[in-house]
Structure formats: structure tokens, C-alpha cells
Amino acid sequence: MLGRAPHKPLAVLRQTSGPLRAARLQPWDSQHSRVQRSSSCTRHPLWTGSVSSPGGTQQSPINIRQRDSIYDPQLAPLRVSYDATSCRCIWNTGYFFQVEFDDASEESGISGGPLENHYRLKQFHFHWGAGNEWGSEHTVDDHMYPAELHLVHWNSTKYANYKEASVGENGLAVIGVFLKLGAQHEALQRLVHILPEVRHKDAQVAVGPFDPSCLLPTCRDYWTYKGSLTTPPLAESVTWIIQKTPIEVAPSQLSAFRALLFSARGEKEEVMVNNFRPLQPLMDRRVSSSFRAVAGMRS
Numbered sequence: 001m002l003g004r005a006p007h008k009p010l011a012v013l014r015q016t017s018g019p020l021r022a023a024r025l026q027p028w029d030s031q032h033s034r035v036q037r038s039s040s041c042t043r044h045p046l047w048t049g050s051v052s053s054p055g056g057t058q059q060s061p062i063n064i065r066q067r068d069s070i071y072d073p074q075l076a077p078l079r080v081s082y083d084a085t086s087c088r089c090i091w092n093t094g095y096f097f098q099v100e101f102d103d104a105s106e107e108s109g110i111s112g113g114p115l116e117n118h119y120r121l122k123q124f125h126f127h128w129g130a131g132n133e134w135g136s137e138h139t140v141d142d143h144m145y146p147a148e149l150h151l152v153h154w155n156s157t158k159y160a161n162y163k164e165a166s167v168g169e170n171g172l173a174v175i176g177v178f179l180k181l182g183a184q185h186e187a188l189q190r191l192v193h194i195l196p197e198v199r200h201k202d203a204q205v206a207v208g209p210f211d212p213s214c215l216l217p218t219c220r221d222y223w224t225y226k227g228s229l230t231t232p233p234l235a236e237s238v239t240w241i242i243q244k245t246p247i248e249v250a251p252s253q254l255s256a257f258r259a260l261l262f263s264a265r266g267e268k269e270e271v272m273v274n275n276f277r278p279l280q281p282l283m284d285r286r287v288s289s290s291f292r293a294v295a296g297m298r299s
């Protein structure tokens with residue numbers, strides 16, 4: 001089924017997102033009136049401080065309308081080459097869990113596709129919901145997936161380090177992969193096993209060699225557009241590469257995500273769920289696709 005029923009409870013759980021949202025009523029709000037702050041929906045501290053926003057003309061995430069995306073025959077396949085031994089640690093940032101990589105060399109990274117330069121792998125993380133009906137940041141024809149993986153890379157041709165690149169033009173390239181319910185994902189299970197060790201904010205443990213290309217779908221068709229980070233500083237430095245095909249994960253694997261905590265040890269326990277940013281307007285942008293769209297083709 002394309003689209004989604006108008007009365008799902010998920011919308012009220014979408015976070016509001018600081019000054020950018022406060023300054024301008026988003027079309028997503030006005031059309032659907034689905035983002036309402038409720039007394040049960042407290043804002044994550046990430047969004048309560050001073051959030052610097054760049055002006056908001058190329059913000060992420062967005063709803064990808066397949067009918068409006070433009071097939072670009074010039075888009076080459078993305079070249080992905082990761083060095084499993086550069087995987088360092090997994091840690092609870094207090095907003096999601098993140099797996100970090102050593103980015104001192106060019107060994108691990110991506111190029112080709114919409115990218116003019118080589119981008120080094122820095123980290124990957126996920127966003128997810130409190131239930132299985134929502135949780136992804138991007139949506140496809142208004143469909144939400146229960147979770148979304150982001151593999152974050154920085155432009156090592158143009159910039160000296162991740163920090164500079166993260167706020168620079170064409171600084172970052174993020175691969176987005178939707179998660180949908182299905183069979184257990186064996187590669188993800190290795191991380192799921194470690195999650196109890198990073199239940200609290202700031203907890204960190206080492207991960208052995210891990211090649212995150214095992215988290216990519218077999219079909220590498222993608223959409224791409226220019227956007228932003230979806231967490232502060234919301235810099236418009238990101239070339240997004242959103243995989244068309246989701247990967248399958250078991251319900252128990254998402255349950256393990258939801259057993260994590262936003263809170264540090266000793267603080268009042270707050271479960272780590274709904275750690276996604278609301279949809280942002282497409283404005284004057286186009287989404288390109290590496291494949292020809294077929295009506296009703298969402299996986």
C-alpha cells in the first residue's frame with residue numbers, strides 16, 4: 001500500500017526541532033496537522049539548546065516522491081570500499097548509538113555516483129521509532145519505515161578532517177538505508193549483541209573488525225539530493241544517497257535498539273526511541289534517481 005492512513009498515532013511522536021521549525025510553519029505541519037507537541041512528548045535535550053540553523057533552504061530529511069524524482073542516466077553506480085579493520089568502537093551518544101571508524105587513511109570510503117571526490121567513512125548510526133510503523137527520517141511517498149541507517153562520510157579531497165567537512169560545501173556524503181521488518185539480519189546481530197553494553201549515554205565499547213557494506217542492500221539503486229545534517233548544527237553540507245531497497249531486520253533486533261537509553265547512568269531512565277527529525281520542505285530542490293521509476297514500486 002502506498003501512502004499511509006491519516007490517523008496513525010505516530011505523527012504526534014515526531015519531535016519538533018528547534019528554531020528552524022519554530023520560525024516557519026512547515027508544509028508537513030499545515031497539510032496534516034500531525035505534528036503536535038503533547039505533554040507526553042518531551043523534547044530531547046539535543047533540540048532544547050541553541051540550535052544553529054543555516055537558514056533552511058536545503059534541510060533534511062525529506063519525503064521522496066517517486067513520481068517527482070528525475071532519472072539521471074549520468075549517475076554512475078556508487079563505489080563502496082570499506083576496510084573492516086578500521087572499525088573502532090560503538091558508543092551511546094545520548095541520541096542514538098554510533099559505530100566509529102578510524103578515518104586517518106583513504107582505505108575506507110565511497111566515490112562515484114553523484115560524488116566528484118572521495119569521501120572517507122567516519123561513522124554510522126541509526127534512527128528508529130517507538131513502534132514498528134514509524135522511525136525512519138526520510139520517507140518514500142509518505143511511507144515511513146521503522147528505522148533508517150546512516151553511513152556518514154567526509155570529503156577528504158577538499159577538507160582536512162571531518163569537523164571542517166561537516167560544515168563545508170560538499171563536505172559530507174551520507175548513505176541512507178531503510179530498515180523493514182522481516183528476517184533477522186545476521187551482520188546487524190553482531191552489533192545487537194553488544195548493545196546492552198552501551199545501554200547508557202556515553203557508554204563505549206570496542207568493536208572488532210566490521211565491514212558495514214554488509215548492511216547495504218544487494219540492489220544499489222538510489223535517490224540522491226542535496227541536504228543537511230538532521231542533528232545540530234543542521235549544516236547544509238550533505239549529499240544524500242538514499243538506497244531504494246530496504247534491508248530486512250527482525251522485530252527483536254529493533255526491540256534491542258529500543259532497550260537503549262537516552263539517559264546516563266544514575267539519571268532517570270528514558271528509553272531511546274523516536275530519535276528522528278521531522279520532515280523538512282523540499283523547496284527548490286530536485287531528487288535524482290539512478291534508476292528508472294516504475295509506478296507502485298516501493299519495496
Ligand SMILES: [Zn+2]
Pocket residue numbers: 125126127150230
Ligand atoms: Zn542520522
